[in-house]
Amino acid sequence: MSAASHAAGCGVVLGIVLVIFFQQVGSLDLSDLVPALEWLILGAVIGGVLGAGIGWALGRNYLSRQAVLEATPPK
Amino acid sequence: MVHSPAFRALRMHSARRRVGTLATIFAIAVVALLANVPATARASPTFRASSAQPEAGAAYVVTWNGVDVSTAGTPSSALSIDFSQTASLNFNWSTGASAPVNISDARLQMYYFGFAVSTKDQVVSNSVACSSKCHIPLDWTPLSINYVLEGVYRLTASFIAPNGTTMWSENFYVKGNAPLGFVALIPIVLLLIAIYEVYGLVRSGRYAALGRKPSAPTSGTPPQVPPEAPSAPAETPAPAAAPTPEETPAAPDEGLPPSGGSS
Numbered sequence: 001m002s003a004a005s006h007a008a009g010c011g012v013v014l015g016i017v018l019v020i021f022f023q024q025v026g027s028l029d030l031s032d033l034v035p036a037l038e039w040l041i042l043g044a045v046i047g048g049v050l051g052a053g054i055g056w057a058l059g060r061n062y063l064s065r066q067a068v069l070e071a072t073p074p075k
Numbered sequence: 076m077v078h079s080p081a082f083r084a085l086r087m088h089s090a091r092r093r094v095g096t097l098a099t100i101f102a103i104a105v106v107a108l109l110a111n112v113p114a115t116a117r118a119s120p121t122f123r124a125s126s127a128q129p130e131a132g133a134a135y136v137v138t139w140n141g142v143d144v145s146t147a148g149t150p151s152s153a154l155s156i157d158f159s160q161t162a163s164l165n166f167n168w169s170t171g172a173s174a175p176v177n178i179s180d181a182r183l184q185m186y187y188f189g190f191a192v193s194t195k196d197q198v199v200s201n202s203v204a205c206s207s208k209c210h211i212p213l214d215w216t217p218l219s220i221n222y223v224l225e226g227v228y229r230l231t232a233s234f235i236a237p238n239g240t241t242m243w244s245e246n247f248y249v250k251g252n253a254p255l256g257f258v259a260l261i262p263i264v265l266l267l268i269a270i271y272e273v274y275g276l277v278r279s280g281r282y283a284a285l286g287r288k289p290s291a292p293t294s295g296t297p298p299q300v301p302p303e304a305p306s307a308p309a310e311t312p313a314p315a316a317a318p319t320p321e322e323t324p325a326a327p328d329e330g331l332p333p334s335g336g337s338s
Contacts, residue, residue, distance in 0.1 A: 013270050017263050024226040026250045029150040031229035033189025 003059030004052045011051020015043035133176060135168045135243040137232040144247040150227045153248035158217045158225075166197075166211040166234060168243070175204035176242060180235035181211040185228050193217065202237060217251065225253035 019039045022028040030036040137144045139154055140163055147154045156162060166181040179202040185193040197213040228251060233244035 009274060013267060016266065016270070020263055020266065026150065026153065026227045029227055029229065029248070030188060031186040031227075031248075036188045 002055075003062070004056040007055020007058070008048045008052035011047035011049070011054070012044045013047070014051070015045070015047020016040055018047070019043040133168065133170045133173055133243075135166075135234060135245075137245060137247075138165045138167070139163075139247075139249075144230075144232060144245060147247040147249070150248045153227050153250040155250045155252065158251040158253055161214050161216045164213040164215060164232070166213060166232065168205070168209050168234060170206045173206075175206035176209075177202055177204040177237055178209070178211065178234045178242060179237040181213050182231075182233040182235055183213060183215055184231045184233070185217070186231070187228060225251055227251075 019028065019042075020030075023030045028039060030039065139147075139156075142154065144154070146152065164181075164183060166178070168176065168178065170176050179199050181197040181199075183193075183195045184191045195213065195215045197211050199211060227248055229246055229248055231244055231246050234242040236242050
């Protein structure tokens with residue numbers, strides 16, 4: 001599994017949890033079905049996109065560092 | 076029909092891409108659909124009772140522990156309440172010079188995700204028409220699951236006539252404080268477990284697909300496991316003890332050494 005897809009999954013979960021957390025602290029109203037679903041989907045989508053981006057960047061960073069380490073001859 | 080491993084890997088890769096594309100299209104379609112719900116429909120859901128005055132001059136007031144609930148019409152102005160304590164509501168109405176109104180039921184409903192998670196009715200038996208200083212008291216203890224209900228909720232107070240029609244209703248918001256705040260995290264934990272289970276189901280299918288995929292060692296790196304032993308007769312004894320050269324059967328048609336040995 002790639003770092004981007006793994007981080008996207010984490011971001012989706014965190015986005016949904018954040019929406020419910022905002023409802024619990026009183027910043028968001030989830031009493032009606034349609035706005036509540038909209039908020040949850042919005043949180044999931046934003047979290048997934050952000051997570052995928054972060055995971056992709058971290059994966060590239062890791063791979064570039066690994067390439068440098070492998071190219072460096074052992075002392 | 077037997078396909079080569081490369082063909083199977085290619086087909087699996089294309090199938091995975093297709094699933095990803097379909098998932099993306101589905102997500103975009105859902106978001107577009109929800110974004111295109113008419114604003115009027117979102118602003119006034121069908122279950123939201125109307126606050127229209129059925130008769131001119133009639134006045135309806137609901138108080139929550141002495142506070143008029145009309146002052147808590149938005150989530151930001153929600154009444155801060157303790158879910159572990161009983162709330163005293165008073166449903167008052169007066170018709171003034173108009174004809175008296177017969178209210179047989181004072182109803183309080185609490186909504187979450189569009190569903191009434193709690194309904195409290197105070198039914199008046201043998202109700203009579205009333206025109207001034209009419210009131211119905213209602214004591215409400217939120218829910219038996221009040222420990223997990225911390226948050227902002229919309230409540231609806233309604234006056235119900237004997238024929239079942241809603242004479243008047245008002246929406247207001249309460250900010251409930253759970254007796255133990257940290258226990259209110261239980262819904263989040265349950266949601267996380269549910270999502271993880273679905274995720275695990277999806278991953279299990281992927282792992283099964285990967286299990287069928289032939290493992291190809293990368294070039295330049297030595298294999299982690301010893302190479303597969305050449306086909307040996309079925310009666311080859313297990314290497315519990317070091318076999319003598321006479322006991323070790325030779326490969327039938329290849330002169331390769333046994334697994335792990337050196338040539």
